[in-house]
Amino acid sequence: MNNTEVILFKLISTGLEESSDYCIPKETDWQDVYKTAKAQGIVAICLDGLQKLMLHQKITIPDSLKMKWIASAVKQELTYTEQWEAAVSLAKLWHDEGLHTYVMKGFVLADMYPKPKMRVFCDLDCYLASEEGWCADKGNTIVEKTGTAVDRSYYKNSKFHYKGLTVENHHYLLPIKGSQKTKRLEKWLRTQMELKKPQYIGDSYLQLPSEKFNAIYVLAHAQEHFFEKGILLKHICDWAMVLKSYANKVDWNEWTQICQEYGMLSFGYAMSRLANRVCGVAVPFYCPADDEGDRRLLDDTLYRNVRVNAKHSDMQVRIDLVINMFRNSWKFRLFSDTSFMMFCVRRVWGYLFDKDLA
Numbered sequence: 311m312n313n314t315e316v317i318l319f320k321l322i323s324t325g326l327e328e329s330s331d332y333c334i335p336k337e338t339d340w341q342d343v344y345k346t347a348k349a350q351g352i353v354a355i356c357l358d359g360l361q362k363l364m365l366h367q368k369i370t371i372p373d374s375l376k377m378k379w380i381a382s383a384v385k386q387e388l389t390y391t392e393q394w395e396a397a398v399s400l401a402k403l404w405h406d407e408g409l410h411t412y413v414m415k416g417f418v419l420a421d422m423y424p425k426p427k428m429r430v431f432c433d434l435d436c437y438l439a440s441e442e443g444w445c446a447d448k449g450n451t452i453v454e455k456t457g458t459a460v461d462r463s464y465y466k467n468s469k470f471h472y473k474g475l476t477v478e479n480h481h482y483l484l485p486i487k488g489s490q491k492t493k494r495l496e497k498w499l500r501t502q503m504e505l506k507k508p509q510y511i512g513d514s515y516l517q518l519p520s521e522k523f524n525a526i527y528v529l530a531h532a533q534e535h536f537f538e539k540g541i542l543l544k545h546i547c548d549w550a551m552v553l554k555s556y557a558n559k560v561d562w563n564e565w566t567q568i569c570q571e572y573g574m575l576s577f578g579y580a581m582s583r584l585a586n587r588v589c590g591v592a593v594p595f596y597c598p599a600d601d602e603g604d605r606r607l608l609d610d611t612l613y614r615n616v617r618v619n620a621k622h623s624d625m626q627v628r629i630d631l632v633i634n635m636f637r638n639s640w641k642f643r644l645f646s647d648t649s650f651m652m653f654c655v656r657r658v659w660g661y662l663f664d665k666d667l668a
Contacts, residue, residue, distance in 0.1 A: 315612070317343050319588050322352060322547065325359030327424050328554075328590030332366035340371045344379050346612070351544030354383040354428040387427040390420070396475035397434050400453075401515040404438060407452050409445060412437040412503055412517045414480070414527060415548070421511055422551035430544060433476035435467075437483065437503065437519075444500075446481045453479075484530065488660020495572045499527055521559045526568055528552055533577045536607075537641055537653070540614050543588065550585035553593060562595040573647035576600070580607050580645065603644050610638070 317338050323329035347356040357379055363369060371379075394417065401411040414435040420426040438449040450460045450468050460470045466485055467478040483500070486493045502523040509518045519527070532545045569575040579597045583604050586593050639650035646653070 313338060314342050314346055318346060318350075318352075318356065318543070321347070321356040321359035321363070322543070322588055323359070323590035324362050325355040325357070325424075325428065326547065326550065326589050326591070328550075332363050334363060334367065334369070340375055344375060348382060350542045350612070351430040352542075352547060353379065354386050354430070355423075355547060357383045358425065358428055383428075386430055390427045390429075390431045393431050393434070393475050396473035397516060398514040400434070400472050400475070400477065403456070404449055404452060405515040407448075408440050409449055409452075410439045410508075410517055411515060412439065412519050413511065414483070414519065415531060417511050417516060418518060418524060419528070419548045419551060422555040429548075433478055435478045435480060437480050439503075444481075446479050449479055483527065485534065486660075487664045488656035488658075491572060495526075495530070498568075499523060502526070521556050522561075522564075525552060525556055525560045525565055526574075529569070529574055529578050529581065530572075532581065533574055533645070536577065536610075536645070537638075540638075541611055543611060546581065546584050546588050546611070549581045550589035550591040553582060553585055554591045557592070557594040560594075566595065576603065577645040580604055584608060606640070606644060610641070614638075 313335060317334055320329065320331075320334050321343070324332070343356070344353070347353045360369070360371075360379075397413075397417065404411050414437060416431065416434055417426075420429040420431065423429050438445050440448070446468065450462070450470075453470060453472065454460055456472075458470050458472055460468050460479075462468045465487070466482045467480040469476070469478050471477070482496060484492050484496050486496050503519050505518065505520050510516060511518060528548060532541055532549065535541050535545065565578075566575065569578045580600060580603045582593045582595075582597050583600070584607065585591050587604070588608075636650075642648060642650040642653060648656075
């Protein structure tokens with residue numbers, strides 16, 4: 311590991327309250343550490359860790375950099391508060407119309423952190439249900455009555471902006487087109503969504519899915535990200551919090567069997583080993599060693615060259631994603647039970663011909 315990696319992992323594990331070793335190397339490029347932390351979506355976690363370390367060791371950081379770091383973390387916390395208030399308002403709007411708002415990732419994961427606001431927030435992924443069953447379309451209609459425009463162009467989820475919050479209202483949990491295996495996993499996940507007794511996040515109508523659902527869905531979503539764009543240290547921290555929070559709440563033998571069945575086990579093992587290495591959390595099940603896989607996953611997370619440009623057109627973004635995937639076909643060899651070419655064939659066939667979305 312290089313010096314920046316050593317410092318980052320120390321800041322993360324300390325910020326997540328998983329380390330009591332407060333010694334770090336004196337020779338540190340703090341500008342590089344801050345730049346990497348910000349790019350990886352962990353700037354607030356690292357700042358919290360840094361503040362804890364400074365109570366035990368004299369650490370010299372330029373005042374200008376220190377103020378920039380604090381400003382970034384404060385901005386993230388303010389954004390979180392604004393997004394939380396918008397999400398609470400939206401969930402109440404749907405609740406008043408008889409809909410249950412299940413949250414996927416996002417606030418569910420943030421609630422597992424020592425301080426929820428230290429997790430960077432992007433958007434609200436939700437799944438709507440009622441006594442009648444799945445009701446994403448009804449939720450969209452309710453939102454449109456408030457004057458909000460809803461984009462229904464993507465089969466997997468609709469998208470809209472509500473009081474500054476980007477919302478993805480899911481018709482499907484996974485990109486199921488072209489894959490019978492993914493369709494089976496989709497059906498299984500739907501059966502695992504509800505808890506016997508509803509639980510909510512804080513004082514809101516934002517509902518928690520079951521622990522079993524989260525333990526599979528969070529990993530499946532991270533794997534999808536990894537294949538198409540790559541993941542960040544933020545995703546590894548999220549998985550670390552799942553392992554810590556659900557250590558005694560999930561049947562990890564069953565989790566292993568499900569991951570094996572749906573081609574996620576090698577990726578799940580690698581994410582769990584890195585959760586231990588980067589964040590310091592204990593892994594509640596046996597993970598066979600794979601140093602090559604761990605190093606390739608970590609290098610891709612920290613050092614990959616991403617082609618996607620947010621300013622490009624939607625079509626150019628799709629082309630960029632395909633180029634990224636061709637460049638990274640090795641990921642399928644190490645972390646999937648499907649070859650890269652088979653994955654591409656299924657995606658193209660699904661996009662053009664698969665109409666079986668029941």
